[in-house]
Amino acid sequence: MRHPLVPLQLQLLAIGVLVAFISWVIHLIRHHRLSVRDSLLWLLSTIAALVATVFPISLQWIASALGIAVPSNAVFALAFVYVLLNLLASTITLSGNAARIRRIAQECTLLRAELDALRARVERGGGGCT
Amino acid sequence: MRVLVIVPALNEAMSIASVIDSLRRNAPGCDVAVVDDGSTDGTAAIAASLDVVVLRSPINLGIGGAVQTGYLWARERGYDVAVQIDGDGQHEPRYIAVALALVERGEADLVVGSRFIEAGGFRSTALRRAGIRYLSWLLRLRCGARVTDPTSGFRVAGRRALELFADHYPSDYPEPESIAMAVRTGLRVREVAVRMRQREHGRSSINVLRTVYYLAKVSMALMLLPARARPAAAKDGVASS
Numbered sequence: 001m002r003h004p005l006v007p008l009q010l011q012l013l014a015i016g017v018l019v020a021f022i023s024w025v026i027h028l029i030r031h032h033r034l035s036v037r038d039s040l041l042w043l044l045s046t047i048a049a050l051v052a053t054v055f056p057i058s059l060q061w062i063a064s065a066l067g068i069a070v071p072s073n074a075v076f077a078l079a080f081v082y083v084l085l086n087l088l089a090s091t092i093t094l095s096g097n098a099a100r101i102r103r104i105a106q107e108c109t110l111l112r113a114e115l116d117a118l119r120a121r122v123e124r125g126g127g128g129c130t
Numbered sequence: 131m132r133v134l135v136i137v138p139a140l141n142e143a144m145s146i147a148s149v150i151d152s153l154r155r156n157a158p159g160c161d162v163a164v165v166d167d168g169s170t171d172g173t174a175a176i177a178a179s180l181d182v183v184v185l186r187s188p189i190n191l192g193i194g195g196a197v198q199t200g201y202l203w204a205r206e207r208g209y210d211v212a213v214q215i216d217g218d219g220q221h222e223p224r225y226i227a228v229a230l231a232l233v234e235r236g237e238a239d240l241v242v243g244s245r246f247i248e249a250g251g252f253r254s255t256a257l258r259r260a261g262i263r264y265l266s267w268l269l270r271l272r273c274g275a276r277v278t279d280p281t282s283g284f285r286v287a288g289r290r291a292l293e294l295f296a297d298h299y300p301s302d303y304p305e306p307e308s309i310a311m312a313v314r315t316g317l318r319v320r321e322v323a324v325r326m327r328q329r330e331h332g333r334s335s336i337n338v339l340r341t342v343y344y345l346a347k348v349s350m351a352l353m354l355l356p357a358r359a360r361p362a363a364a365k366d367g368v369a370s371s
Contacts (some may be wrong), residue, residue, distance in 0.1 A: 100193055106199045109187045
């Protein structure tokens with residue numbers, strides 16, 4: 001084997017960090033603070049990073065496939081794309097939630113008005129038709 | 131025809147009473163629903179004491195969400211026509227009758243009150259007028275809508291427009307986009323001449339920076355419009371949010 005792409009010490013540190021990250025995500029899922037659906041992208045991308053850390057040679061393949069001379073630049077490029085993807089995914093979720101909140105607030109408003117009308121009718125001692 | 135006047139209001143405690151009073155005098159046959167978009171100055175209480183329906187939003191939704199609440203109420207209560215008029219007193223209810231007549235005669239599905247058809251009244255700053263001209267040009271370019279005052283919040287919506295807006299209404303700065311939606315759904319949009327007044331109390335919620343954001347946001351919304359699902363498709367069984 002040629003000289004290692006990544007020093008063993010650094011490799012172990014990176015593996016440690018990634019494993020900790022994955023366990024944290026799993027912890028969040030198990031305690032219902034993160035849905036499986038929303039965590040998929042994080043888990044997949046972190047596992048990919050883990051594979052690349054354990055087998056640094058895979059990075060060289062990727063770099064040459066992409067036509068990038070230095071593998072570390074390939075890492076930066078991929079990491080950037082990965083963060084962008086995750087960000088876009090959460091923004092999409094955010095937009096969806098904003099629409100849902102709006103709809104729910106409107107429904108609350110309508111129900112409250114309905115309730116006001118009913119209460120007014122009851123207090124008037126009526127109960128007849130409008 | 132049953133007509134509901136939707137009055138979106140955010141902190142309009144100073145003017146809401148005179149707006150409602152003017153509505154009573156100028157549009158006596160219409161029911162009034164004030165949509166309180168989370169006011170903190172007692173707007174809702176004043177409106178409620180004047181014996182109109184008050185739709186109180188638990189959170190601030192912005193003008194788009196507030197107005198849509200009104201359309202949802204109109205649809206649920208089976209109104210035929212919904213009139214939209216600002217709670218700050220800049221729109222004069224005496225113009226409702228003319229616009230209403232167009233809808234009632236079946237000559238239009240959506241009537242927009244324009245302050246640029248006839249001279250007079252409050253017409254905003256030169257910068258904003260330029261922005262409005264640009265928007266009306268863009269609207270004509272994108273969907274062939276011929277409106278001179280696309281940002282006007284004075285409008286009368288017939289049953290079809292009412293249903294459309296209850297289902298779909300843009301969020302912030304919704305007026306030009308909602309006209310484009312109406313035109314693309316096949317509704318007939320017309321304009322009538324109105325005079326507007328400078329708001330009676332408080333400040334307009336639009337400053338220079340917001341004007342720029344307004345133009346950018348609305349331009350983008352109008353450019354992207356064709357790529358979005360056509361609202362008409364929603365009626366063919368496809369649920370849409």
